[in-house]
Amino acid sequence: MKDTVAPYTTADGRQIGDVLMDMRGITLRFGGVEAIKDISFDIREGEIRAIIGPNGAGKSSMLNVISGFYNPQDGEVWFRGAKRPPMKPYQVARQGIARTFQNIALFDGMSVLDNIMTGRLTHMKSGLLAQAVWKGRAEREEVENRAVVERIIDFLEIQAIRKTPVGRLPYGLKKRVELARALAAEPKLLLLDEPMAGMNVEEKEDMSRFILDVNDEFGTTIALIEHDMGVVMDLSDRVVVMDYGRKIGDGTPSEVRNNQEVIDAYLGVAHD
Amino acid sequence: MLYREAGDFKTSYAADSQTFPIKFDRWRYWVVLAVAWLVIPFFINDYWANAILVPFLIYAIAAIGLNILTGYCGQVSLGTGGFMAVGAYSVYKLMTSFPDVSILIHVVLAGFITAAVGAAFGLPSLRIKGFYLAVATLAAQFFLVWLFNKVPWFYNYSASGQISAPERFIGNIAVTGAETTPWAQYLICLFFVTLCALLARNLTRGSLGRQWMAIRDMDIAAEIIGVDPLKAKLTAFAVSSFFIGIAGALFFAVYLGAVEVGEAFGIQKSFLVLFMCIIGGLGSIFGSFAGAAFLVLLPVALKVLGVDILGWPSSTVAHLQLVAVGGLIMFFLIKEPHGLAQLWRVAKEKLRMWPFPY
Amino acid sequence: MSADFLYGVEVVINGLMSGVLYALVALGFVLIFKASGIFNYAQGVMALFAALTLVGVMEGQVPFSHIINATFGTDIHHFGWHVPALLAIALTLVVMIAFAWMVHTFVFKHLVGQEPIILFMATIGLAYFLEGIGDLMWGSDIKTLDIGIPQGGSMWVENISVHLGGEDFYGFFIDKLDITASIVAAILVIGLIVFAQYTKQGRAMRAVADDHQAALSVGISLNFIWILVWSLAGMVALVAGVMWGAKSGVQFSLSLIALKALPVLMLGGFTSIPGAIVGGLIIGVGEKLFEFMIGPMVGGATENWFAYVLALIFLVFRPQGLFGERIIERV
Numbered sequence: 005m006k007d008t009v010a011p012y013t014t015a016d017g018r019q020i021g022d023v024l025m026d027m028r029g030i031t032l033r034f035g036g037v038e039a040i041k042d043i044s045f046d047i048r049e050g051e052i053r054a055i056i057g058p059n060g061a062g063k064s065s066m067l068n069v070i071s072g073f074y075n076p077q078d079g080e081v082w083f084r085g086a087k088r089p090p091m092k093p094y095q096v097a098r099q100g101i102a103r104t105f106q107n108i109a110l111f112d113g114m115s116v117l118d119n120i121m122t123g124r125l126t127h128m129k130s131g132l133l134a135q136a137v138w139k140g141r142a143e144r145e146e147v148e149n150r151a152v153v154e155r156i157i158d159f160l161e162i163q164a165i166r167k168t169p170v171g172r173l174p175y176g177l178k179k180r181v182e183l184a185r186a187l188a189a190e191p192k193l194l195l196l197d198e199p200m201a202g203m204n205v206e207e208k209e210d211m212s213r214f215i216l217d218v219n220d221e222f223g224t225t226i227a228l229i230e231h232d233m234g235v236v237m238d239l240s241d242r243v244v245v246m247d248y249g250r251k252i253g254d255g256t257p258s259e260v261r262n263n264q265e266v267i268d269a270y271l272g273v274a275h276d
Numbered sequence: 277m278l279y280r281e282a283g284d285f286k287t288s289y290a291a292d293s294q295t296f297p298i299k300f301d302r303w304r305y306w307v308v309l310a311v312a313w314l315v316i317p318f319f320i321n322d323y324w325a326n327a328i329l330v331p332f333l334i335y336a337i338a339a340i341g342l343n344i345l346t347g348y349c350g351q352v353s354l355g356t357g358g359f360m361a362v363g364a365y366s367v368y369k370l371m372t373s374f375p376d377v378s379i380l381i382h383v384v385l386a387g388f389i390t391a392a393v394g395a396a397f398g399l400p401s402l403r404i405k406g407f408y409l410a411v412a413t414l415a416a417q418f419f420l421v422w423l424f425n426k427v428p429w430f431y432n433y434s435a436s437g438q439i440s441a442p443e444r445f446i447g448n449i450a451v452t453g454a455e456t457t458p459w460a461q462y463l464i465c466l467f468f469v470t471l472c473a474l475l476a477r478n479l480t481r482g483s484l485g486r487q488w489m490a491i492r493d494m495d496i497a498a499e500i501i502g503v504d505p506l507k508a509k510l511t512a513f514a515v516s517s518f519f520i521g522i523a524g525a526l527f528f529a530v531y532l533g534a535v536e537v538g539e540a541f542g543i544q545k546s547f548l549v550l551f552m553c554i555i556g557g558l559g560s561i562f563g564s565f566a567g568a569a570f571l572v573l574l575p576v577a578l579k580v581l582g583v584d585i586l587g588w589p590s591s592t593v594a595h596l597q598l599v600a601v602g603g604l605i606m607f608f609l610i611k612e613p614h615g616l617a618q619l620w621r622v623a624k625e626k627l628r629m630w631p632f633p634y
Numbered sequence: 635m636s637a638d639f640l641y642g643v644e645v646v647i648n649g650l651m652s653g654v655l656y657a658l659v660a661l662g663f664v665l666i667f668k669a670s671g672i673f674n675y676a677q678g679v680m681a682l683f684a685a686l687t688l689v690g691v692m693e694g695q696v697p698f699s700h701i702i703n704a705t706f707g708t709d710i711h712h713f714g715w716h717v718p719a720l721l722a723i724a725l726t727l728v729v730m731i732a733f734a735w736m737v738h739t740f741v742f743k744h745l746v747g748q749e750p751i752i753l754f755m756a757t758i759g760l761a762y763f764l765e766g767i768g769d770l771m772w773g774s775d776i777k778t779l780d781i782g783i784p785q786g787g788s789m790w791v792e793n794i795s796v797h798l799g800g801e802d803f804y805g806f807f808i809d810k811l812d813i814t815a816s817i818v819a820a821i822l823v824i825g826l827i828v829f830a831q832y833t834k835q836g837r838a839m840r841a842v843a844d845d846h847q848a849a850l851s852v853g854i855s856l857n858f859i860w861i862l863v864w865s866l867a868g869m870v871a872l873v874a875g876v877m878w879g880a881k882s883g884v885q886f887s888l889s890l891i892a893l894k895a896l897p898v899l900m901l902g903g904f905t906s907i908p909g910a911i912v913g914g915l916i917i918g919v920g921e922k923l924f925e926f927m928i929g930p931m932v933g934g935a936t937e938n939w940f941a942y943v944l945a946l947i948f949l950v951f952r953p954q955g956l957f958g959e960r961i962i963e964r965v
Contacts, residue, residue, distance in 0.1 A: 071500060097502035109500070111493035113559065114486070121483075122490050126502040128483040132511060138478035143290060146482055150289040185501065352751055400950045407673045407754040411896045412949060415942035426933035543890075547758060554755060588704040591774060598766025605759025609752055610744045 011048070014241055021049035023082075024225050025070065025193060030079035032065055039065040040076065041249045047193065052219050053227045054236045057246035058269060063229045064106065066246070067195050070227070071103050072096030084192070098126050102186035103195035106229075108178045112171040116181050119170050120156060123188030124149040153188050159221075160184050160214060176207040180214070187218060194218070196228035200235060208232065212239060237261065245269070312466055317459045325458035326531075332572045333465035334526045339552040339564035340476045341519025346550070347558035348480055349512035350492025351401055355413035357545035358420035359517050361537050362390045363524025365430050368439045371452075371529070372432060379444040379451060379529070383468065386525040387518040393420075394517020401509045405495075417543055424537040440534035452529045461530050468526060472519050476561050479515060488512050489559070520549075551601060555608055557617030566616040574600065637803040640795075644806045645926045646919055651808075651816040653918020655877055658819040659895035660902065660910035661826055662870030667904050668843035669863040672742060672753045675896075676761035677871060678889035680730075683768040684868065685875030685884045687729050689779050690772040692722040697771040719781035723872070730868030733764075738861050765889070774886075779879040784810040815877035822873055826866070827907060835862060843905075897945035902956050909956050917941045 012020050025047040032040040040062045047053045055063045068074045069081070072093040081088040083099060091099075102123065111119050128149060134141040157163055160180055165173065170181060179199065186194055199215065200208045212235060218224050230236045236243060237257040245253035245260055247269040253260045260266055296302040320329065338356060346352050366386035371379065397416040401409050424430045431439045443453030450456045451464045479485060487508045490498035499505055528535050535541070548571060556567020575597050582593035612618055659677060666674050674680075690697065694713040703709055717725070741760065745753055788810045796805030830836040841849040842859045850856060878888050898917050902909025921940040929936050 073500070092504075093496075093499045094502050094504050097500060103500060105497070105500075109494055109497035111490050111497070113493045114489050118486055118489070122486045122498075122501055122503075125483055125487060130483070132479075132484065132515075135482045135484050136475050136478050138482070142478070142482050147289045149483075150292075154289070189501065350751075352755070400946060403953045404949050406749075406751050408900060408949060408953070410751070410754060411900055411942070412946045414893075414896065415939060415946040418939035418942050422935060422939050426935065547762070550755070550758070586704070589700060592700045592704060592770065595766045595769035595774065598762050599770065600766075602759045602761065602763025602766060605762065606741050606756050609748075609756045609759065610741070613752065 018050060018220070020051050020241065023047070024049045024051075024084060025227075026080075026082035027066075027070070028080045028082065030066070030069060030076045030081070032062075032069060032074055032076045038249055040069070042079070043246070043249075043251045044079075045244045045251065045254055047225060047227055049225055050219070050223055051225055051242065052215070052240045053225075054240035054243045055227065055229050055246060056231075056233070056236055056243055057252075060248075061246040062249040063246055064197060067103065067197050067227070067229060070096075070193075071101060071195055097189070100126075100189070100192035101195065102189040102191035102193075104179075104182045104186050104197055104199060106197040106201060108175075108182055110170045110178055110182055110185070113169070115167050115169055116162065116173070116184075117153070117157075117166045119181055120153050120184045120188050121149065123185040124153060126189055127152075152190070153184075156184050156187050159217070160187075176203055176210075179203070179207075179211065183211075183214065183218075187222075187224075190222075191224065194224050194226045196226060196230075198229050198231060200230060200232055208235060215239060309470070317463055320458050320462050322458050325462050327576055328572060330458075330461050330465055330531050332568055333462070333469045334523050334531055335549065335552060335568040335572060336469055336565050337472045337526070338520050338523035338549045339556065339568045340472055340561055341516045341523065342549050343553045343556075343558065343561065343564045344476060344480065344488070344519070345512050345516035347553055347560065347563070348485060348492060349488040349509060349516075350495075351398075351509060351512065352407070352410040352550075353413040353416075353516075354410050354543070354546045354550065355397060355416035355420070356520055356549040357541040357543055358417040359390050359394055359520040360524030360527060360545060361420055361424055361541035362393045362517075363387065363521030364528035364535060364541065365424050365439065365537075366390065366521065367525035367529050368432075368441070369430070371442055371444060375442070375444075379446065380464075383522055383525045383529070387522040390521020390524065391514040391518040394520070395510050395514040398510050398513025401513065402506045414543070417546055421537050421541060424541075436536075438534050438536050439528065441529040444529075452533070454533070456530070464530055465526055468522055472522065473561060473565075476519070480561065484508075484511065492559075551605055553615075554605055555615050557615030558613070560615070560617035562620070563615050563617030566620070570616065571601070640798055640803050640806075642923070642926065644808070645922045647806065647808060648812065649919035649922035650915055651812045651918070652922070653915035654816040654819040654823070655874060655914075656894050656898050656918050657911045657914025658823055658870055659874045660898040660914050661823060661907065662867040662874075663895055663899050664904065664907060664910050665826070665830070665839070666863045666867050667899075669839050670742070670842075670860050671750055672757060673750060673904070674867060675754060675757040675893075676764055677867060677895060678891070678893040679761040679764045679768070680733075680868060680871035681875035681878065682884070682886065682889040683733075683764050683875075684726055684730055684872040685779060685879035685888060686768045686772045686777070688722055688726045688781075688872070688876060689777045689879070689884055691725050692717050692719065692781070695772055700773065701770060723781070723876070726872055727869060730872055731865045734864030734868050735861050737864055738857070742860065743857070761889075765886070777879075777884040779876065779884050781876065781880065783814050783880055785880075786810060788813060809881075811877075811881055815881075818873060818877070822870070823911060826870075830907070835859075839863065894941050897941040900945040900949055903954060906956070912956060917944070920944060 011022060014020060023046045027046070028044050030040055030043045031038065043066070055066060057063050065074065069076050072091045072095065075090045083101075088099075111122065114122075128145055130142045130145050157166060160183065162177065162180055162184065165177065165181075170178065173181065183196075183199065186196075196215070200211050203211065215226060215228070216239065219226055228240070230239075240257060242255060243253070243257055243260045244251060245263070245266045252269055253263040253266040255263070296305055316329070338360060342353065342356050363386045366389040367379075367382050370377070370382040370385055374382075397413065400412050404412055425437065431437055441452040443450055443455060445451065446464070449460050451460050480488070487498070487503045490501065490503055491505060491508050491512075495505060498508070524541065527540070532540060552567030552571050553564065554567070555570055556565065557563025578593050578597050578600065579590070582588045582596060583590050608615055659681070662677055663674060666672050689695075694715045694717065696702070696710050696713060699711050737760065741756060742753070745756055786809065787807045791808045792805035794805075796803065798805075830839060838849070838854045839859055839862065841852070841854060842856060846856065849859075875884075875888065878891055882888070894917060895914075898910065898913040901916060902911070902913025921937045924940050925934065925936050
């Protein structure tokens, strides 16, 4: 089991670069409960990194630490070579980290297009006055960002539902729109919290294809949590395995698969 | 062949995000504007101005303001009356302190002052939500009314405790005071309504509007996509109060001429404007107009029906009006939470498909 | 002891007594809120409506007489009988329970599962509706309500307290009506707590508050519980309406006094019964003391807003209230 690796080239020829995000000794407590115990791992540029583990292992908490929703009591978060001070979620978003949620968190009162446009917020700088006037700067900015969003809409094949209110969409499409909103931010790091939860096989295949394409075409670094082992093993370059808030494995899918502790955790060997 | 989007192809994103994407809507919009500006001023009389048009225009501004805060940003406020009072007393102090400056500037400045006060009372919105916040805004309502009642500086130490608008002119046309003609009252209100509706439309169609709606629909998710919740909520409070302040200033200076704060800007006013937003449609600028029109016309209609036709005492009709308004609010919340604007939209949707609904 | 201090004590005592009534009304809010998630703005108007109905029943007024007279050209106002106070109170209670049934059946049954803020706005609509109905039924003129509660300063209190101070202290002035009101309110507060904690219906009510689904699955009728809490709120409104109505006449401002329970709740936390009681006492004492000490400097009438501003400031620092459960947000 190794904690870090040097830049490498994957089997399908993608270049994996330097460390983008480095979690060092993260510990997170809720009251007396330790949700995460002294976990370290890194995410490299261009990589698809999976975090797996049984229910209650602390995976979602870890994602919430990365996206700034929880601030850990101990440990350091390093992003793009700099130590990150405690931040609010919106500040993390502005640093170029976007995410999706396990239970879809879309804006139900808005159309698909508007939902995805919200993903561009961190790129839209015109102030209150410019927007009040509209003509000129605000309109130009709107059109430029709309063009970016339309590319993502084409990419994810959701052209037909552009103007539909999100509340009316079926589950699978909502998941796709949420991915689109995260992509619209053109993030440096994309966090996906169970992107395939509750999907049927066909939808899962679609979503897997999109995740691979995003990584391939835009070179976006992705960290994801997923329960479906088959999907994880196929998609990811490296896997972190968590159990009861501890890290019990880290490495390529094949390394992790043969790790005795991981096998025990999944097969349910009694803890002492 | 009138109401169609087929054949009306958009060739740019700008064209697609315009206010009225359908040609017939655009056309009708210009007709409404032209009638409002070029036809009505020649036919308006005192009854129409005072009973219907001027209050309608002023309440439309207030409803747009509250709709930005409540309908777009999801923060319910019961302090509208208090904020209107801030606008009214600001414009009064400005008019009496700087008599040489144009009233148009005073009204806009009153809007800015109200925006600052509104933002200050919006500060707790970061910590408290939903009806907690709604009740907290009652603090603004009761405190502000009390303040204007008890601190003589605000009413220039007048013996009656009332404020009354001095005469002011634009060019040589009186717009406030006893000499004001109905068409001048109407036009100055129309000017501000046009301006406010345009501003509100621009602010709600771009990234700021989407930030507000994101906060409204799911504040946690909004934060995760990069919305600073404090900034978004405070701008909503400030922008909303700006409009409400202008409405309050016009309500006092142009419409009533003299006010006693508890009577003109009491808690009933807060509810009235909130009801306009609910009945008209939360999160819709058109709905603000529809709601204002509805609640300005309802008492007039009830009075004609009850007092003039059925011969009931006017107090009974006033009570009946409370029953009708309260009943309608509950009806709309149960049956059509998006208000008249949604009914209108559904009707348009049907019209667009007609005669082939599938 | 100096007279100033003793007058301060008098203010505190009076504050505590009005605080008990606030606590009672706040308790009505807590019960509805816990069982149904409805934050009932109409509570104040319910108190007004109850008081109007009580006066109307006692004096034998004909309901809707204005409309009837205007429509049929008749001139009827009174049935010509007087109903004794206790019977009238019982009849009014029946009206309030019927009202509870109607409110639930025609309005809130159709709004189950809506967002709390929508429910809140619906109760504002209800407040308007009920105010209009009350005026239509009984007329909107100011009415005096006399059900035989003694009024005026209590000589007994004055006589035993006069020795506490020196020459310039004349003893505590405490209104007998206030004493009666706070005793009745205190009994009702205790009664409600006992009801909620120890009776079968009370336990069912708390079960519904904890978890609708679970309550349903053990065979509790939600409709019954909701009508029950609205009825309890109606009863609380009746008591508050009688006490305040007897004090300052039955008129619209009565509904605003009852609304003081809103800041009480924000202070005490929406879900906490002890919070409602402590919050009520704090607001009662706080607003009387503030008016006594600061009021004269700023022109008085601070009672209109003090409670709200206190609650507002308090909430900024402790959003869940004094005793409320901490709000934990999850993603």
